């Protein structure tokens with residue numbers, strides 16, 4: 001009888017221990033899942049901040065834009081305008097992500113707003129110089145951004161600090177009703193001859209790219225292959241963007257584990 005009692009006690013203890021270990025493993029894996037998501041941004045942010053290759057790519061984009069603009073100016077076309085995105089096209093926000101990584105914190109709209117309120121973004125290499133020269137040549141600049149309309153003032157201060165041209169509310173078309181930039185582009189195109197579009201995200205260029213899966217994004221990019229470097233000038237951004245949303249099928253509710261699975265599924269091997 002006593003032996004039976006010991007046996008049951010042992011079983012209970014083993015069961016308890018197994019549950020405890022299970023809980024510990026779950027806690028550890030979810031801790032890793034959260035911090036792994038944050039740490040995943042470390043490499044692209046280091047690339048943006050510390051790779052001279054990134055800087056060279058930005059100069060390359062703006063040098064090409066300047067060449068194209070000079071060609072267009074020879075045609076004597078009138079009421080010329082350039083439409084440009086802001087974040088990671090003209091403004092470098094990598095500092096915000098760097099702070100999040102260092103503090104092991106996830107991105108939140110609150111932390112983003114705190115950053116915007118500082119009006120402290122620096123210019124993407126080559127951006128300020130290119131836009132200043134375009135303005136001097138009589139071209140009007142429109143900033144179409146999905147920053148919130150409540151962020152116009154702090155952004156305008158930032159643009160003015162950088163001495164960017166047309167840094168006023170008439171030329172800043174921010175997020176209103178829809179994240180699609182098409183209606184805002186059309187608004188500018190009604191009055192101006194838009195000769196160049198600048199962005200780090202395909203959605204900065206045409207509506208056709210919006211909410212597409214990975215293969216369709218490639219297909220649409222191929223369709224426009226003659227426009228890249230001609231009318232569409234693309235800046236590098238490997239830290240975030242619509243390409244990332246496409247990997248997750250635009251599902252904002254995925255857990256870190258599900259996101260990791262999606263990433264692995266999309267890795268092409270040989």
Ligand SMILES: [Mg+2]
Nearest residue numbers: 085087088200
């Ligand atoms: Mg952008």
